[in-house]
Amino acid sequence: MRIVMQPARRSEKDVEQHYQDTIVHPVVFDDHADLLEASTIDQLKQLFPDGQAQMWGVVPGKKNVNVSRINKMHPGDWVFFSGDKRIYFGGTIALMWRNKELATRLWGTDPAGSTWEYMYALSGTRGFDIPVEEIRTLLGWNPNRNIMGISVLNEGESDTLQTLLTLDTATAALELADAAQEEAAVAAFDGALERTAQRAHRGEQAALKRRLLQGSTGQCALCGRTLPGTFLIAAHIKKRAMCSDDEKRDLANIAMLACTFGCDAVYEHGYVTVTPEGIVQVSPLAAEVPEVEAYIQERLEGRTVSWWTPSRETYYLWHRTHTFKATPPL
Template identity: 35%
Template sequence: MPRVIIQPAAGADARAHYEDTIRQPVPIPRIRTQLAAVGLPLPDVLASLTAVPVWGVTPGSRGQNARCWEQVQPGDVALFYGQKRFFASSVVIGKIHAATLARDLWGNDPNGQTWEYVYFLDEITDRSISVDAFNQIMRYSANNIPQGFQVVADGRAEDLLALFSLESSTSIPAVSPSEYNTLVELPAGELDRQTLVNQRLEQRFLRRHLFQGHSSRTCCICGRNLPVELLVAAHIKRRADCTAEEKRDYQNLVAPMCQLGCDDLYERQYITVDHTGTIRRNPNLPLTSDLQDVVAPLEGRACPAWTPGTQQYFEWHARNQRRRAS
């Protein structure tokens, strides 16, 4: 499970650092030069980049920040706090202990420490999360003000990720096949916290299976190659109608569909895939002229997700086409 990093950035220096090294990502040559000066290699995760958002923390008066930093892993989500709200989130892609780099970027604080426990970020997203909502999830008092670098690694992290939709779309933590099989056999429940957690774990497993760490994939309906954050692991047969055995057949049950319209068109059955693997419009549903313009380029395309293994699920979808009363 990804951890959630609570990163206060309320002071003038912290906000300046945020503007200087997150809003304006640091060029990779600058990082490489500072690391090479002390014999440190450039982390592999940065090798293909030209610039990267960078943050860091000091060791802390008793080394507490350094101990928290040791817990940080790629895929963890950092929440930045200031001005009585969490104003941004980001996803950790790597880290390094590098005092020379930190001094070059930020200098020293009044105590002579530098922000040497460095981590590299991606997916910087502006947010406006109230401290009241945060305190409720964390089970803190209503007047609590986030202070100090903190890594949340218990069930509250899952709550923060789920309720504020913080989890990375590209860095997908592992869920084992045995864990997935256990999840799909659980009875459907009300939308309580545990149900939300289970749904996220199931989707995490399916997305990892489909996208396998790639940053982009092809939508099986329109054929466009898109960032995986714009794709979903779509159930070919409606999940609610699947048996537990069918849900365990995840290699054939899901397919990548984009959120630019294809997933909705398929889920709402404006389009289907016939027995030859060809995309067809649903003749039972009337189309507006604008919707016709969207569907027409899709009709007749070969669906690359259609295989002997997926055929039965596409056929179920085609047999159960939605109809509108005339």
């Protein structure tokens, strides 16, 4: 999975109109059946059974400068929308196609007479609130580097963002050729199958758990159940890899006990977060995974998290803006 950076400044009138027309208000396929090829509309309806999807597009650019970049994009890749110095929206590319007539109907043309004909539909979309400066630091970019045009990050940068921001791939029309290539790559892999854990990291985790679990049992911060220590872990409120050294050493606030029966996983993958009032907030995307939704409704929804305090709010805030699967901004 690659990460695609899509510049889209909503402070610009035209971009905001496009965002309202095809992101806030998904495109209904049957409304444009006269312009969509039969194979494309069939694929879209398989991917989106409710008959609509959020869509975006890319112009070819002067002398087709964007085409080589577009050719690097594939279904299953993640897209970050950026503008006004922030990453604010993202999702998985579910399907890609080229349709100049439909793009013109949806978005018109730019001053040069071009339209956003290289189109894609998005699934699993969510909101973010991440300063571009933070992305620069995370990926080791030049401090003055800006996201000026559509671009596809390299594998290393993509893996870093996918791991540290917990980007789960949603429904996509993955090509058979891509699947075969993935299988061949796995078969040919001859690298190390295990990574050696650093002793300092293990020591830190042990110290965290000792501090949080002051006996043979403890209470899960999220569901509130009292459980044997074996079934509780010291879960970082803010992802550890994103913490500064000082934050990692803030043992009193950086972590909480979370049970391995589900709470750690749903928090880690952003299906729940904790509000500034200390209440469990549920992601709207949880409804797409019935088993996850059922667990949350039974154990977590609406609970007050006693572990929340003002001194821990900074870490919970990071989780809300980086990991939580928030509603896309309107």
